[in-house]
Amino acid sequence: MRVHIATDHAAFELKEYLREQLSAAGHDVVDHGATSYDAEDDYPDTCIPCAEAVVADPESLGIVLGGSGNGEQLAANRVKGCRAILAYNTEIAKLGREHNNANVISLGGRFTTNEQALEIVNVFLTQPFTQEERHARRVQKMTDYEDAHLA
Ligand SMILES: O=C(CO)[C@H](O)[C@H](O)COP(=O)(O)O
Numbered sequence: 001m002r003v004h005i006a007t008d009h010a011a012f013e014l015k016e017y018l019r020e021q022l023s024a025a026g027h028d029v030v031d032h033g034a035t036s037y038d039a040e041d042d043y044p045d046t047c048i049p050c051a052e053a054v055v056a057d058p059e060s061l062g063i064v065l066g067g068s069g070n071g072e073q074l075a076a077n078r079v080k081g082c083r084a085i086l087a088y089n090t091e092i093a094k095l096g097r098e099h100n101n102a103n104v105i106s107l108g109g110r111f112t113t114n115e116q117a118l119e120i121v122n123v124f125l126t127q128p129f130t131q132e133e134r135h136a137r138r139v140q141k142m143t144d145y146e147d148a149h150l151a
Pocket residue numbers: 008010011039043065066067068069070071072
């Protein structure tokens with residue numbers, strides 16, 4: 001699967017780890033930066049382009065990383081068509097795919113080990129959306145809102 005990934009400085013090492021692990025597992029990983037550690041960088045600069053790439057490539061999924069994951073999720077969700085969840089365990093990641101058809105996962109690198117993050121990401125990448133009517137209906141209502149109100 002093609003996987004778009006982005007981070008700020010706070011999870012730079014985690015991004016490098018995930019990129020290596022996911023590439024080794026056969027995923028086509030597209031790295032949207034940061035490309036080096038810079039304590040003054042800003043998460044919207046990498047997370048928004050990452051979310052844009054996911055929306056433009058509907059077969060792909062995305063990962064945004066930061067210290068908490070909060071701002072990174074917020075930044076990704078500025079992009080029309082992006083459904084980013086903040087996940088802190090495997091069950092939340094699973095539900096994000098099953099119920100919400102999330103296409104981006106946000107993780108807080110200051111609150112998870114590299115190994116925990118990889119486990120969460122692997123669940124996210126492998127769990128399909130259920131397609132159940134009630135979940136599809138709710139996701140569609142968000143899409144309808146975007147289509148009606150967002151450029
Ligand atoms: O998690 C984040 C945003 O939600 C950022 O990674 C975090 O705010 C960066 O903090 P600092 O500039 O103090 O390293």
